[in-house]
Amino acid sequence: MKESLLKRLRAVDTPTVCNAIEVAQGQRGFNAFTRGTVLCSDPAGGAIVGFARTARIAACRPSDEAPEVVRGRRMAYYRYMSEAPRPGIAVIEDLDGENAIGAYWGEINTEVHKGFGMAGALTNGVMRDLGDLPADFPVVAGSVGPSHGFVHVRDFDEPVTVFGLTIHPGDLVHADRHGAVVIPAEVIGRLEAAIDKLMATERIVLDAARAPGFDFDRFERAWSEFEAART
Structure with missing residues (x-):
């Protein structure tokens, strides 16, 4: 990316x-964006x-796998994140969905991922x-909560779905307090x-609306100019 x-x-x-994606595509109808309301840890932070590095987690119940398997996958996950292309974003699907209780994103995990050089995280789960x-x-x-529960990594480097948006490893993602989009x-x-x-x-339109003396006639002229310019 330039x-x-x-x-x-x-x-x-x-x-x-x-x-802007619709401007680039020359038509309306772009729909690779999240649905519903999100929470942002730093709404004013930009x-x-x-590029997405993906994983799926769960936390409501302990894993039924052997501890060494869980730990091995966890370390493989962190290696995967550490080798992310730059800029990278961690995109984590919490399989507990609306019942998510495991705050995967707390002080330690965010510091680790930031230390790896990643730009931030997007999850339907808990912080x-x-x-x-x-x-x-x-x-x-998706929510704020106090506990990590039995959080463990189920898999990584596979497509995930957060807030109704399916994201593949390597997708270019833009996210903020409004939600997220995948840039085609x-x-x-x-x-x-x-x-x-x-x-x-x-x-x-904005300059016209903010100018003294704005009224319907000035709006109508500005809107006509606006429509002509965007086509």
């Missing part, structure tokens, strides 16, 4: 990226941008230690220009 695109993506929110999480490592999660590979080369075009066309 450094200029990475910088641009980090500077805009996820709704902007969602709209976006997470990275905790909100006052102690490291700076510059946002976690977008075919638009990556056009996305920077699409963001610039989107923001320029939106300013036509």
